[in-house]
Amino acid sequence: MVKKNSKKSKNPPATITRNKRATFEFKIEEKVEAGLELQGWEVKSLRMGKVTLADCYVFIKNGEAFMHGCTVQPLNTATTHVVCDPVRTKKLLMKRSEIDKLEGLIERQGYTLVPLSLYWRKSAWVKVEIGLGKGKKDHDKRQDTKEREWKVEQSRVMKKSRLDG
Numbered sequence: 273m274v275k276k277n278s279k280k281s282k283n284p285p286a287t288i289t290r291n292k293r294a295t296f297e298f299k300i301e302e303k304v305e306a307g308l309e310l311q312g313w314e315v316k317s318l319r320m321g322k323v324t325l326a327d328c329y330v331f332i333k334n335g336e337a338f339m340h341g342c343t344v345q346p347l348n349t350a351t352t353h354v355v356c357d358p359v360r361t362k363k364l365l366m367k368r369s370e371i372d373k374l375e376g377l378i379e380r381q382g383y384t385l386v387p388l389s390l391y392w393r394k395s396a397w398v399k400v401e402i403g404l405g406k407g408k409k410d411h412d413k414r415q416d417t418k419e420r421e422w423k424v425e426q427s428r429v430m431k432k433s434r435l436d437g
Contacts, residue, residue, distance in 0.1 A: 286391060286392045286395070287389055287390070287391045288318055288321060288323060288389075288390040288391055288392065288398070289321065289323050289324065289325055289389065289390050290325070290388065290389045291325035291326070291328065291386065291387055291388050291389065293326060294325075294386045294387070294388050294403055294405075295388075295403075296408075296413060296416070297386075297407060297408060297413075298384060298386055298403065298405035298406065298407055298408060299405050299406055299407075299408055299412070300386075300388070300403035300404070300405040301383075301404055301405055301406070302403070302404040302405075303388065303401055303402065303403055303404070304366075304370060304374065304401070304402045304403075304404065305399050305400070305401055305402070306337065306364040306365060306366045306370075306399065306400050306402055307364065307365030307366075307397060307398070307399055307400075308339070308362055308363075308364060308365065308390075308398045308399070308400055309362060309363040309364075309365060310362065310398060311354070311360075312354075313346055313347070313354060313356055314344045314360075314362075315398070316347055317344045317345060317346055317347055318344065318390070318398060320347060322344065322345040322346075322347070323342065323343065323344045323345070323390060324342070324343045325342055325387050325389075325390065326341075326343075327341045328340070328341040328342045328386070328387050329341055329384070329385065329386060329387075330364065330385035330386065330387060330402055331385070332371060332374065332375045332378065332385075335368070335371060335372075335375075336363060336364075336371070337363070337364040337366050337371050337374070337385075338361050338362065338363055338364060339361065339362045339363075339364055339387055339400065340359075340361045341359065342359070342362060342387065343358050343359050344358055344360075345358055346358060364400065364402075374404065377404060382406065383404050383405065383406055384404075384405060384406065384407060385402050385403070385404060386402070386403045386405060387400050387401070387402055387403075388401045388402065388403045389401045
């Protein structure tokens with residue numbers, strides 16, 4: 273008999289940043305969590321929120337996953353003896369089985385791995401949420417925009433009808 277963990281997390285993960293373009297550019301079908309291998313100055317910059325995920329992607333090479341294009345701006349006071357590279361390729365910490373599964377989907381079915389958000393787990397570990405998805409065509413993007421605008425219009429009408437009635 274499997275015992276479920278009845279304790280829920282008291283502190284939800286604190287989000288550092290989100291990649292808002294990812295959901296607009298890609299149809300995300302599955303989400304995966306991975307750890308990040310960071311240097312000391314990068315952790316300090318992340319705590320200050322000096323990171324962007326724009327134009328960032330994940331690739332798999334030699335059975336290891338890497339995140340490329342994530343810009344971490346170094347703080348002026350972070351370090352004096354280490355050369356800080358703001359767009360350094362960062363290694364992702366994942367299980368071998370997860371990497372193999374993702375690699376198979378990327379190679380055979382044409383999926384893309386896109387970082388969706390960075391957040392703190394247990395206030396000490398930085399985790400990245402990776403989305404497995406396919407690129408959207410222009411007509412898909414237009415359709416999503418229309419649906420989003422329609423939902424906003426619906427909420428306005430409903431709010432107005434509640435206030436009037």
